[in-house]
Amino acid sequence: MASILHSLQHAHAAYRGRQGRRVPALTVVPSDPERSPRPEDDWAGLLCAVAERQDHEAFARLFTHFAPRIKRHLMLGGSPEILAEELAQEALVAVWRKAAMFDPLQAAASTWIFTIARNLRVDLLRRRQGIEPLDAPFDFDMIEADEPAADERLHAARLSERVRSALVQLSPEHQQVLRLSYFDEEPHSRIAVELGIPLGTVKSRVRLAVAQLRRLLEG
Amino acid sequence: MTMDIRHHPEDDLLLALSAGSLDTGSRLVLYSHLELCAHCRERMRALDVLGGVLLAEIEPAPLAEDALARTLTRIDKLDVTAVRMLKVSAPPPLPEGARWPRALAHCSATPWRWIGPGMRWSRVSVPEAPDANVFLLRIAAAKYLPQHTHRGLEFTQVLYGRFHDGRALFGPGDFDAADAEVNHQPVVQDGSECICLASLDGRLHFDGAIARFFGSLVGM
Numbered sequence: 001m002a003s004i005l006h007s008l009q010h011a012h013a014a015y016r017g018r019q020g021r022r023v024p025a026l027t028v029v030p031s032d033p034e035r036s037p038r039p040e041d042d043w044a045g046l047l048c049a050v051a052e053r054q055d056h057e058a059f060a061r062l063f064t065h066f067a068p069r070i071k072r073h074l075m076l077g078g079s080p081e082i083l084a085e086e087l088a089q090e091a092l093v094a095v096w097r098k099a100a101m102f103d104p105l106q107a108a109a110s111t112w113i114f115t116i117a118r119n120l121r122v123d124l125l126r127r128r129q130g131i132e133p134l135d136a137p138f139d140f141d142m143i144e145a146d147e148p149a150a151d152e153r154l155h156a157a158r159l160s161e162r163v164r165s166a167l168v169q170l171s172p173e174h175q176q177v178l179r180l181s182y183f184d185e186e187p188h189s190r191i192a193v194e195l196g197i198p199l200g201t202v203k204s205r206v207r208l209a210v211a212q213l214r215r216l217l218e219g
Numbered sequence: 220m221t222m223d224i225r226h227h228p229e230d231d232l233l234l235a236l237s238a239g240s241l242d243t244g245s246r247l248v249l250y251s252h253l254e255l256c257a258h259c260r261e262r263m264r265a266l267d268v269l270g271g272v273l274l275a276e277i278e279p280a281p282l283a284e285d286a287l288a289r290t291l292t293r294i295d296k297l298d299v300t301a302v303r304m305l306k307v308s309a310p311p312p313l314p315e316g317a318r319w320p321r322a323l324a325h326c327s328a329t330p331w332r333w334i335g336p337g338m339r340w341s342r343v344s345v346p347e348a349p350d351a352n353v354f355l356l357r358i359a360a361a362k363y364l365p366q367h368t369h370r371g372l373e374f375t376q377v378l379y380g381r382f383h384d385g386r387a388l389f390g391p392g393d394f395d396a397a398d399a400e401v402n403h404q405p406v407v408q409d410g411s412e413c414i415c416l417a418s419l420d421g422r423l424h425f426d427g428a429i430a431r432f433f434g435s436l437v438g439m
Binding site: 039056059060063064065066067068069070071072073075076081084085088089090092093096097107108109110111112113114115117118119121122156159160163164167178179181182183187203206207210211213214217 | 229230231233234235237238239240246262264265266267268269270271272273274275277278279280281282283286287289290291293294297
């Protein structure tokens with residue numbers, strides 16, 4: 001009897017112990033970020049795990065999701081596959097290196113990783129123009145302007161979810177304009193061809209697509 | 220700093236900036252605007268978020284089998300103590316109230332050079348883009364820039380003073396984009412000189428002798 005009671009108390013104590021402990025971010029994220037209803041929260045948790053404890057498993061999961069997409073992004077932007085592979089790895093090295101600078105209140109994880117990939121792409125464009133990058137290429141992250149207080153802005157991850165749902169409400173044509181703007185080597189001439197419109201009218205189409213997106217975000 | 224900023228870059232420019240498809244000079248002028256303009260920073264923020272959303276959705280490209288292992292090896296070799304500091308060079312003297320944009324903190328600029336009555340300029344050197352055509356213009360009160368058109372894009376960010384280009388009045392913090400369709404003649408307003416940061420993607424076309432001299436300076 002005493003031993004049963006003892007083991008019950010023991011189990012209870014263990015239960016309370018579990019409840020009372022702060023749950024590490026990693027234990028609450030589903031194993032597959034793709035299926036999560038809020039992938040931003042998962043990615044943010046993984047980034048924080050990398051920043052706080054150099055978590056290799058968390059990094060591997062970010063790598064698995066983002067590196068192949070950054071590679072595709074660079075290939076669509078006109079870079080040969082070997083270079084795209086190299087730069088995708090470089091981008092994830094930068095994610096590791098800068099993880100401590102990631103602030104989930106300031107930026108969604110996908111936004112933050114996108115800007116890293118974008119800056120690498122800018123370097124790439126310069127290299128293709130025959131201009132050698134410097135040893136220490138200039139980094140716009142380092143001149144980030146003063147931002148309004150966090151509570152005045154929409155929470156970064158929520159903004160990302162809203163952009164995601166606004167995007168699918170856009171007309172297929174507007175979606176295409178936005179995708180090509182981000183992921184084509186010569187966005188304006190490609191948009192002109194795909195939409196069958198004169199090059200001179202592409203600018204106003206792009207503005208229209210962005211205006212439509214902003215309208216949905218405000219609504 | 221609060222400013223009465225009335226002229227902002229259009230969304231197609233901010234989108235191109237977000238996508239990373241602009242040349243360095245254009246980016247520097249746009250970043251100089253963003254650091255003063257909270258309105259445009261919020262607009263830009265939504266576009267960067269869009270870029271992230273689109274990136275997360277893009278069809279993945281297969282990686283090399285050892286890609287992760289190679290990346291982890293590169294991470295192991297990182298020198299964590301290497302913290303890069305930006306060198307800040309002394310900007311040319313600006314009047315009180317005009318601030319050297321932080322986007323140019325790593326750039327150097329020549330001293331003011333005379334290019335015509337009431338007109339001076341300073342070439343900005345961008346370390347990571349020696350070919351970038353970025354310069355400062357300093358025009359005295361009531362003077363005007365010669366009539367000109369552009370083959371490419373000209374971006375202007377007003378750092379100090381005001382000018383009117385026949386279309387609208389531009390003041391501190393204002394941004395302007397002029398392309399080949401625009402033939403304008405900016406006139407500086409009475410009472411104060413005007414200093415602008417400008418980038419040129421392509422050559423500037425002036426009429427007149429001083430203008431041609433100036434055009435040969437900035438036209439690469």
